[in-house]
Amino acid sequence: MKSRALAAAVAVLVALGLAVALSPAAESAGPSLGAPVDVQTTVVGGQKAIRVTWGAPTAGIPAGLAYEVLLDGDTVGTALVKTSFVIDDPSLVVGHTYEVGVRSTLLVNHSSTTSTYQQLYVAPVTTVQAANPTNPLAGREWGVYRGLQDPAVIGWNQLGQAQQDKLAPIAMIHKAKFFGRWITDGQAEQKTREYIEDTQAGDPQRLTILTLFRMFPWEGEASILKRLPTAAEQAAYKKFVNGMAEAIGSNRVAVVLQPDGFFAWKAFQVLAPKLGRKAALLPARMLSWTSKTLSEAGPNVSVYVDMGSEDWALGKVAPVAKFLKLSGVKYARGFSLDVSHKNYLDREILFAQRVSQALAKMGLPNKHAVIDTSDNGQPFAGKEINPPGGDGPYTPPGEIDPCTKKNQGNPCTALGVPPTTDVANDAWGLKPGVARAAAQYVDAYLWVSRPWLPDQGAGGTKFSPDFATKLLNTWTFSPYFS
Numbered sequence: 001m002k003s004r005a006l007a008a009a010v011a012v013l014v015a016l017g018l019a020v021a022l023s024p025a026a027e028s029a030g031p032s033l034g035a036p037v038d039v040q041t042t043v044v045g046g047q048k049a050i051r052v053t054w055g056a057p058t059a060g061i062p063a064g065l066a067y068e069v070l071l072d073g074d075t076v077g078t079a080l081v082k083t084s085f086v087i088d089d090p091s092l093v094v095g096h097t098y099e100v101g102v103r104s105t106l107l108v109n110h111s112s113t114t115s116t117y118q119q120l121y122v123a124p125v126t127t128v129q130a131a132n133p134t135n136p137l138a139g140r141e142w143g144v145y146r147g148l149q150d151p152a153v154i155g156w157n158q159l160g161q162a163q164q165d166k167l168a169p170i171a172m173i174h175k176a177k178f179f180g181r182w183i184t185d186g187q188a189e190q191k192t193r194e195y196i197e198d199t200q201a202g203d204p205q206r207l208t209i210l211t212l213f214r215m216f217p218w219e220g221e222a223s224i225l226k227r228l229p230t231a232a233e234q235a236a237y238k239k240f241v242n243g244m245a246e247a248i249g250s251n252r253v254a255v256v257l258q259p260d261g262f263f264a265w266k267a268f269q270v271l272a273p274k275l276g277r278k279a280a281l282l283p284a285r286m287l288s289w290t291s292k293t294l295s296e297a298g299p300n301v302s303v304y305v306d307m308g309s310e311d312w313a314l315g316k317v318a319p320v321a322k323f324l325k326l327s328g329v330k331y332a333r334g335f336s337l338d339v340s341h342k343n344y345l346d347r348e349i350l351f352a353q354r355v356s357q358a359l360a361k362m363g364l365p366n367k368h369a370v371i372d373t374s375d376n377g378q379p380f381a382g383k384e385i386n387p388p389g390g391d392g393p394y395t396p397p398g399e400i401d402p403c404t405k406k407n408q409g410n411p412c413t414a415l416g417v418p419p420t421t422d423v424a425n426d427a428w429g430l431k432p433g434v435a436r437a438a439a440q441y442v443d444a445y446l447w448v449s450r451p452w453l454p455d456q457g458a459g460g461t462k463f464s465p466d467f468a469t470k471l472l473n474t475w476t477f478s479p480y481f482s
Helices: 002-016 024-029 151-157 161-171 185-200 231-248 262-275 282-295 317-326 345-361 432-441 465-473
Strands: 037-043 049-055 066-071 074-080 084-088 097-106 114-119 177-180 208-213 253-257 301-306 334-337 368-372 442-446
Touching (some): 037 097, 049 066, 049 097, 066 084, 074 084, 185 208, 231 282, 262 282, 262 317, 282 301, 317 345, 345 368, 345 432, 432 442
Parallel strands (some): 177 208, 208 253, 253 301, 301 334, 334 368, 368 442
Antiparallel strands (some): 049 084, 097 114
């Protein structure tokens, strides 16, 4: 490689009339080389690789005819004339922070090295599907948040080096962080702004994806099936949402709005006979206001109103489409499915198609879905753990422990398709008709649920190395695919 670089550099020098005599004296003296400027790095989607770009030197002679790229001080490649290079090395370690440097080179002379630092994370593949060219999540880089608002990152940082290297794919992969009542209403704007800034990592073109889960009461002991939000709770909710909207502004952001949104329909069913239709629609009206408020926060916001999952709705399209309409999907890009459930991906895709088609018939065309695939790698429907008519206590799908082996058989939790907009890729094993439906109706597979957190359905936030190890050992997909 060095001989080719030398020959090319000499050829360019001769062409420019700047060749120097190749005597030992001239070689030792050499021209004064300017250092590259504005070195930038990012992780390549779908690859364990780092892309490096830089600008030509603004001082020194000559102005960068060839460049050497260094990784932690060792030369890993040479670029002739062009000012970009991809460090593609299978020995790169996810989670490790590398020093990446570039220096101008000519014959035996080198400029000083201009360096920056890049932590290696798992960057999603975000290709545009021909059947869905308007997808706002595709065709741009997603920022992968690696800060301390993520419980997985907090727990991972407390591990020893060997465990960090093993479990880094979970800490360093894209996740749509939850924003909820544990963040005070007064902190909502600041925490959202910090999350967006950390996710962008200096590049405002990067997309931030987050999850809003703020409505109260909603689930558990404080259930919206028992009572509706008071006037004070409604005011607090609006303060939180307005703070988030202020922080979003013109940033590129996508929001999954209120997981388990099917509760809006369930609450209506339970409360309408007692309180009347208008009062029972309060949750839906609040979600509609939120969808409108966030969608209008700036020109680059995409909202996906959650409405449960295919198995929760028992495959019934009508109530899901109806309550999506009542919950403000008209303001949103579309809807979200399978958060907190672990249903079969093909069923969710075909359900998304049917719901979108039903919405179009209701005057709301071109509504697309995002599907949570964080924990349905070995899928099961709700009725498989809660048989209809069963007398036992209800088992939340989110509380099913990780699988201990691949193809385990009985219901267990496994990581699913990695976060991506490449929803129809052959790697996911979809039948042709299902893949076509995904390409047209599904904007992305996202990781919204957090199966590496025990008791996540009850608000658990402690990262479990045991859960994470089992999840990685039984993961049948790979984030590195073509």
